[in-house]
Amino acid sequence: xxxxxxxxxxxxxxxxxxxxxxxxxxxxxxxxxxxxxxxxxxxxxxxxxxxxxxxxxxxxxxxxxxxxxxxxxxxxxxxxxxxxxxxxxxxxxxxxxxxxxxxxxxxxxxxxxxxxxxxxxxxxxxxxxxxxxxxxxxxxxxxxxxxxxxxxxxxxxxxxxxxxxxxxxxxxxxxxxxxxxxxxxxxxxxxxxxxxxxxxxxxxxxxxxxxxxx
Amino acid sequence: xxxxxxxxxxxxxxxxxxxxxxxxxxxxxxxxxxxxxxxxxxxxxxxxxxxxxxxxxxxxxxxxxxxxxxxxxxxxxxxxxxxxxxxxxxxxxxxxxxxxxxxxxxxxxxxxxxxxxxxxxxxxxxxxxxxxxxxxxxxxxxxxxxxxxxxxxxxxxxxxxxxxxxxxxxxxxxxxxxxxxxxxxxxxxxxxxxxxxxxxxxxxxxxxxxxxxxxxxxxxxxxxxxxxxxxxxxxxxxxxxxxxxxxxxxxxxxxxxxxxxxxxxxxxxxxxxxxxxxxxxxxxxxxxxxxxxxxxxxxxxxxxxxxxxxxxxxxxxxxxxxxxxxxxxxxxxxxxxxxxxxxxxxxxxxxxxxxxxxxxxxxxxxxxxxxxxxxxxxxxxxxxxxxxxxxxxxxxxxxxxxxxxxx
Numbered sequence: 123x124x125x126x127x128x129x130x131x132x133x134x135x136x137x138x139x140x141x142x143x144x145x146x147x148x149x150x151x152x153x154x155x156x157x158x159x160x161x162x163x164x165x166x167x168x169x170x171x172x173x174x175x176x177x178x179x180x181x182x183x184x185x186x187x188x189x190x191x192x193x194x195x196x197x198x199x200x201x202x203x204x205x206x207x208x209x210x211x212x213x214x215x216x217x218x219x220x221x222x223x224x225x226x227x228x229x230x231x232x233x234x235x236x237x238x239x240x241x242x243x244x245x246x247x248x249x250x251x252x253x254x255x256x257x258x259x260x261x262x263x264x265x266x267x268x269x270x271x272x273x274x275x276x277x278x279x280x281x282x283x284x285x286x287x288x289x290x291x292x293x294x295x296x297x298x299x300x301x302x303x304x305x306x307x308x309x310x311x312x313x314x315x316x317x318x319x320x321x322x323x324x325x326x327x328x329x330x331x332x333x334x335x336x
Numbered sequence: 337x338x339x340x341x342x343x344x345x346x347x348x349x350x351x352x353x354x355x356x357x358x359x360x361x362x363x364x365x366x367x368x369x370x371x372x373x374x375x376x377x378x379x380x381x382x383x384x385x386x387x388x389x390x391x392x393x394x395x396x397x398x399x400x401x402x403x404x405x406x407x408x409x410x411x412x413x414x415x416x417x418x419x420x421x422x423x424x425x426x427x428x429x430x431x432x433x434x435x436x437x438x439x440x441x442x443x444x445x446x447x448x449x450x451x452x453x454x455x456x457x458x459x460x461x462x463x464x465x466x467x468x469x470x471x472x473x474x475x476x477x478x479x480x481x482x483x484x485x486x487x488x489x490x491x492x493x494x495x496x497x498x499x500x501x502x503x504x505x506x507x508x509x510x511x512x513x514x515x516x517x518x519x520x521x522x523x524x525x526x527x528x529x530x531x532x533x534x535x536x537x538x539x540x541x542x543x544x545x546x547x548x549x550x551x552x553x554x555x556x557x558x559x560x561x562x563x564x565x566x567x568x569x570x571x572x573x574x575x576x577x578x579x580x581x582x583x584x585x586x587x588x589x590x591x592x593x594x595x596x597x598x599x600x601x602x603x604x605x606x607x608x609x610x611x612x613x614x615x616x617x618x619x620x621x622x623x624x625x626x627x628x629x630x631x632x633x634x635x636x637x638x639x640x641x642x643x644x645x646x647x648x649x650x651x652x653x654x655x656x657x658x659x660x661x662x663x664x665x666x667x668x669x670x671x672x673x674x675x676x677x678x679x680x681x682x683x684x685x686x687x688x689x690x691x692x693x694x695x696x697x698x699x700x701x702x703x704x705x706x707x708x709x710x711x712x713x714x715x716x717x718x719x720x721x722x723x724x725x726x727x728x729x730x731x732x733x734x735x736x737x738x739x740x741x742x743x
Contacts, residue, residue, distance in 0.1 A: 156737055159656070161656060161736050161737050162737055181660075181661060182660045182661060182662075185655060185658050185659060185660045185661075186658065186660070188655075188656060188657065188658050189657065189658020190658070194656055194657070196740070200649070200653045200656075200740065202650060202653070204352060205348075213654070213657055214657045214658055216341065217654075217657060217658040217659050217660070217663065218658060222341075261657075265658075
């Protein structure tokens with residue numbers, strides 16, 4: 123018998139939402155994240171992103187979707203260690219066929235937005251964890267994606283730095299960015315407007331936080 | 337992504353680990369360097385051998401007397417078994433032989449030559465004036481043997497530069513002085529221009545005297561040790577060989593070519609034999625060098641595989657950020673191409689320098705052919721693609737999820 127990582131999970135995220143996906147390990151959050159991030163395709167079922175069914179695309183088409191529509195923020199930041207913050211932010215744009223001048227202009231703009239205007243020419247291993255994660259956010263924003271996917275974005279950070287990162291997400295969401303964030307910390311999940319809790323591959327709970335808080 | 341960006345990015349990655357990059361490239365440098373050096377030296381020695389053979393004269397046929405038979409069954413000894421001056425004259429006079437330009441009868445033996453207190457053992461060559469033309473000998477001072485010298489068996493000698501320096505010291509001009517050969521006094525009338533050969537026989541270590549003088553006065557012989565013949569052109573060499581062969585068989589009253597008491601050597605035979613020997617050696621040595629090139633290529637593949645494994649997370653990230661397979665493949669392929677390309681160019685410089693130095697020290701002419709340079713560049717590029725392909729593909733086919741998780 124096949125084990126299903128996700129079973130009957132069905133939900134919609136509208137533009138401008140800030141959703142936290144929670145659940146214990148083994149609940150299927152990583153698998154969900156991979157599908158939402160077009161890193162993997164479901165064995166059955168469909169995933170529609172920005173009006174396009176991406177569940178049946180091939181590797182290169184998925185790469186294109188990831189490049190143009192999704193901005194990733196990983197737990198381990200995943201910056202290239204020996205190149206500058208500026209160059210790290212420019213990587214997705216170089217794959218997206220954006221001109222050199224434009225790339226530089228935008229990378230500077232987004233690094234300023236995350237508060238790293240004075241750190242642009244530092245290589246990633248000269249930056250603190252919090253700074254690295256901010257570079258990663260700038261990188262996620264660089265292609266103006268439809269959705270920002272954050273996988274435990276504060277998992278490797280000290281509490282203070284984690285909260286700073288969450289403030290940035292909150293600000294981005296206010297500016298109209300759609301954010302889906304995976305976390306297992308409920309105090310981090312609180313920053314989102316909606317929390318989906320997974321258990322054993324099924325949606326156990328799907329609640330709006332703003333109402334609870336008020 | 338533009339090519340130039342990809343190129344500089346690859347270059348940047350390669351400079352991060354200079355030691356490894358250097359060692360990987362070294363394999364290709366040595367491989368390409370040794371291939372170029374060995375091909376170049378092979379060609380140089382081939383050329384040098386050809387030059388030496390050709391310096392003996394062009395379109396040259398040499399008639400040598402047959403090996404002396406054991407057994408003493410032969411009725412008429414002497415005239416019919418040996419080559420004579422008359423044979424040479426008959427070849428010149430014959431109406432059947434149409435392909436011959438010059439005939440040079442020669443009598444050659446070694447003897448002790450004395451001048452004052454110095455003496456040397458050298459080759460004494462009895463010749464006629466034709467010799468100078470057939471063997472491309474010129475005199476740097478004085479004059480060559482004349483027909484009159486031959487007719488009257490004059491005791492004059494033309495010395496090779498080696499003999500001059502052996503007997504009179506370097507740079508001496510002993511023109512008009514006397515030397516003694518087998519106790520007979522000879523007046524020096526000429527000195528030949530140096531041919532600088534070291535090969536089969538040193539053309540500079542020779543004393544040339546009139547043919548008749550060598551035969552009658554010095555050695556007391558009536559036969560010839562060889563007849564050098566210059567054919568009219570390279571095309572008629574074989575024809576000339578046949579014409580002379582049949583003519584001499586008839587003259588020596590021999591009906592069966594297998595019982596010939598002489599043999600005719602063609603310069604072309606010697607040339608092609610020598611060429612085939614040197615080219616075999618060149619091929620052999622290049623083959624060995626090519627093996628080192630393959631080993632170098634495997635070294636590149638090994639390094640590229642290590643690089644791909646090391647950078648699994650990087651590849652995963654790049655794919656997650658939207659890099660297509662093609663971009664990843666190109667990135668790694670370009671890295672291996674830069675490695676082998678740089679190795680090829682450096683190896684080429686090394687090979688050229690090495691062959692220049694070796695050629696200088698062993699006195700070979702330095703040759704470098706465009707084809708061996710093209711070969712070096714082509715082969716190193718091919719190795720880059722060939723041995724870089726597998727690692728590059730391996731990288732391109734990594735699944736982003738697994739690659740990102742890789743520790």
